[in-house]
Amino acid sequence: MKEPNDVLVPQHYKRLKRGPQVILPKDIGMIIAYTGVNKNSLCVDAGTGSGWLAVSLAKVAKEVTSYDTREDFIKIAEKNKEMEGLGNLTIKKGDVTKKIDEKDVDIVTLDMPNSDKALKNAYKCLKEGGHVVGYLPHFEQVKKFVETLNKLGFKDALALEAIVRDLLVREQGVRPSTKGVWHTAYLVFAQK
Amino acid sequence: MKEPNDVLVPQHYKRLKRGPQVILPKDIGMIIAYTGVNKNSLCVDAGTGSGWLAVSLAKVAKEVTSYDTREDFIKIAEKNKEMEGLGNLTIKKGDVTKKIDEKDVDIVTLDMPNSDKALKNAYKCLKEGGHVVGYLPHFEQVKKFVETLNKLGFKDALALEAIVRDLLVREQGVRPSTKGVWHTAYLVFAQK
């Protein structure tokens, strides 16, 4: 039987370090597709955590700045940045609920406790039409995040969960795996 | 209530033309995340169809070549390429079961009837470690595709479905939408 790691962590992510809980590729893929991140995009990310999302964004975007308040996490993420040789990723110590230095940003991704408190700064740093993304495990967080988005004037808030299920393809027959991962977090998307 | 189009087609895809059945962003995101497509990647795609996948890949990859046998589809895809201003996307009339011109390719994506018949040429054109992806609606196709991958020497075949479900966030309460899209196609990934 396949383990969640076989199903949810493709080979090229396995070389990355895993410190704090990572955002899995299934959710990273959704973030890229739903925001339209591309070679011209400026991205701001917080918190960095192990840096899986920041690293993945840096591979497809122009510039990525990722913020975290914890130095131990930043160290892990710096290792992952180095491993992938990403010159366009800057990891900063800082609290995005207090300040975001960047301007005219295309995408802000938020995976941190009380991320709704960072939405005001996210709004300020985004260019018109820019995207904000929240990664939120609990439904109460989704509710508060969406309510804050609406209050701040963000448009088209959309709350999703991305579920990935694998098929076992074997001689005796094809069937979905018995067990698997049901939930990581909800993804909330909106545009300035 | 949200319509599937609100949930599965983000704003920046709505300006694209839809001729033949498109690959939806939920599946495009998975393809990007699971193959690790990035600014250095050379991609081959077939069939082009409406070109949604080819266009999305071209936004994050170095070069994309997309093949289709039908001129009516190619016309739609050319319009979408133009709309997005993508100089690094080449759309060719051709049958990848017969011939793939490109060499040292990083990713081959296949969404076409009998795509298992294109796997031999996919193998030849891929560099070592390169990824192949099949987009396959039926179980029987998944089975045949995986069996062919194994025969040809591809590694780590993984068959997945990516399911996206939206939450309704309203004053009266938060709940998943009543109805939605359950299935588009299975995604099969493997590496040379």
Added chain:
Amino acid sequence: MKEPNDVLVPQHYKRLKRGPQVILPKDIGMIIAYTGVNKNSLCVDAGTGSGWLAVSLAKVAKEVTSYDTREDFIKIAEKNKEMEGLGNLTIKKGDVTKKIDEKDVDIVTLDMPNSDKALKNAYKCLKEGGHVVGYLPHFEQVKKFVETLNKLGFKDALALEAIVRDLLVREQGVRPSTKGVWHTAYLVFAQK
């Protein structure tokens, strides 16, 4: 393509009237299996609504009493009771948040606004080990219901969703249906 009615409403339910929103057989089956309703069971149900749950319970239980405050709903449910010829189902006009007449009940099922307000009376009328079930569309209701269960001394609260998805079995291949029903309500189970 199969319509939700083909998938979620088996033939023997199609002859029943549908007034207010019904509890679907997928959820009725869960209620029967998870409470262990059987030929010796005394059941109390509220609100009756169209009576689909009450009728289904009466077919397998000893006695069922179903309460509703609305006469128009009771009329529909009485028609369904008659159609199925169920002498062991009593439909009463009444508000279970105020009073439940029955004693030593095995199962209480609650599908009504503010059903948490009926839990005190549910506790009183249940025999030791008896089951209570809440049918709750929104997360907030689940939360409040479970918190009230815990306060009142109910044990082993379990909140579930039952999802039914159909396969299309056709000559061209087997695949899950494209669209379908994702959510009716959460089911919360607990025991006295």
Added chain:
Amino acid sequence: MKEPNDVLVPQHYKRLKRGPQVILPKDIGMIIAYTGVNKNSLCVDAGTGSGWLAVSLAKVAKEVTSYDTREDFIKIAEKNKEMEGLGNLTIKKGDVTKKIDEKDVDIVTLDMPNSDKALKNAYKCLKEGGHVVGYLPHFEQVKKFVETLNKLGFKDALALEAIVRDLLVREQGVRPSTKGVWHTAYLVFAQK
């Protein structure tokens, strides 16, 4: 975190013995709801296995006969029958692909290898309008079962999967469980 056993095996099933793979209550509930098994129903079941389905049916039906070819399984099921004190359940050693003794049966449930080979006898023993149910882990089995149903003249074949997912209701927030059971088997229903 909740274990699959907490979520998928309600308390009143925990006292039953588990020998060979059991049919879980989520699927038993679907079988009861979708066939309309009730106090007047005659049921035939094969293979008995640990007897969880046979025991559950006997609690709500008039008479249940369950067949298995293996004496070790029959012993386990007899223990479960005794535990539940079910006088209306008969467990027989026998192969339903060869012979079903009962007549005018309301429901035949089949959970055994090559259950499609038992469909001819199932058809013969069922009364007009009677239900057959197949419990089938692999999609190839579903395909063959449905094809055989159609050939034999059964009507309204419906292939489903019943998926149960639990919510964690905790002070820090409500969210779906991280991991869980994705697949047991497909359920195929049809009527004579």
